[in-house]
Amino acid sequence: MEDLSIxxxxxxxxxxxxxxxxxxxxxxxxxxxxxxxxQGGIIPTLITNKHVIKGASVGRLIFCTKDETxxxxxxxxxxxxxxxFEDCWTLHPEPDVDLCLMPIGAIIxxxxxEYGKELYYRMFDQxxxxxxxxxxxVTSIEDIIMIGYxxxxxxxxxxxxxxxxxxxxxxxxxxxNGKKEFLIDAACFPGSSGSPVVLLNxxxxxxxxxxxxxxxxxVALLGILYAGPQHFVSGEIKTVDIPMGQKNxxxxxxxxxxxxxxxxxxxxxxxxALKKRIRMNDLEQQ
Numbered sequence: 001m002e003d004l005s006i007x008x009x010x011x012x013x014x015x016x017x018x019x020x021x022x023x024x025x026x027x028x029x030x031x032x033x034x035x036x037x038x039q040g041g042i043i044p045t046l047i048t049n050k051h052v053i054k055g056a057s058v059g060r061l062i063f064c065t066k067d068e069t070x071x072x073x074x075x076x077x078x079x080x081x082x083x084x085f086e087d088c089w090t091l092h093p094e095p096d097v098d099l100c101l102m103p104i105g106a107i108i109x110x111x112x113x114e115y116g117k118e119l120y121y122r123m124f125d126q127x128x129x130x131x132x133x134x135x136x137x138v139t140s141i142e143d144i145i146m147i148g149y150x151x152x153x154x155x156x157x158x159x160x161x162x163x164x165x166x167x168x169x170x171x172x173x174x175x176x177n178g179k180k181e182f183l184i185d186a187a188c189f190p191g192s193s194g195s196p197v198v199l200l201n202x203x204x205x206x207x208x209x210x211x212x213x214x215x216x217x218x219v220a221l222l223g224i225l226y227a228g229p230q231h232f233v234s235g236e237i238k239t240v241d242i243p244m245g246q247k248n249x250x251x252x253x254x255x256x257x258x259x260x261x262x263x264x265x266x267x268x269x270x271x272x273a274l275k276k277r278i279r280m281n282d283l284e285q286q
Contacts, residue, residue, distance in 0.1 A: 012122040019056040030148035030194040035125035036271040048194030049098045059085030066118040090274045098226040128221040137207035140171040148195030180263040188228040188259035195225045223261035
């Protein structure tokens with residue numbers, strides 16, 4: 001039986017992605033764990049934005065490990081370094097959908113064989129994606145949390161992410177500007193790219209029909225942060241990817257404290273792209 005509460009489990013759903021790019025610049029982003037179902041089995045994966053890993057020659061992932069009882073060993077970590085990092089990822093097939101996915105089964109085996117460590121993480125799965133019944137209940141304004149590493153900030157000692165809280169800024173039942181996206185009202189900083197945006201209700205909450213629920217928990221993966229509107233000094237407003245670089249620069253734009261979020265339904269398409277790639281690789285090896 002799981003000893004952790006829902007909010008405690010969410011602490012282990014993300015991982016800090018450290019990238020070294022071909023131009024020798026350094027940046028961090030956020031990835032989260034997702035379970036892809038495949039022919040009765042599962043494929044453990046990591047999901048982030050394409051722009052996080054684009055041009056990355058080396059990637060570093062810092063995992064939490066398990067203790068002898070199978071519980072998280074928060075003070076002992078396992079750092080895995082991957083060369084040719086960009087090539088490790090399967091991209092969403094549509095160029096304008098800023099999502100990519102990497103299977104981590106080989107990393108799990110490597111950690112056990114080479115380091116003698118079992119990795120601890122919690123995965124989102126199909127059950128956490130909004131379904132028709134959920135969308136019928138959800139209201140135009142919902143509380144959300146975003147889990148990640150804004151400006152690269154994290155609890156290094158315990159290898160833990162940062163929680164940010166906000167609300168949906170547009171109704172998630174609609175496709176914002178015709179895209180499978182919505183906006184959130186939350187502070188979105190460099191390093192937050194790839195952060196899961198989660199609806200989490202604990203205690204009392206209500207649905208769009210006025211029904212009140214007390215003492216329950218409602219959790220859903222609503223989407224993935226990838227960009228945010230910026231107000232430029234010239235007065236122009238543009239939507240830009242949440243940047244990766246972490247260095248002192250003269251600011252010429254002002255964040256509007258809004259984030260652009262890709263709807264979680266796009267994760268299904270990403271999973272299908274991975275399974276198609278696996279089937280093609282299997283055929284090539286026959």
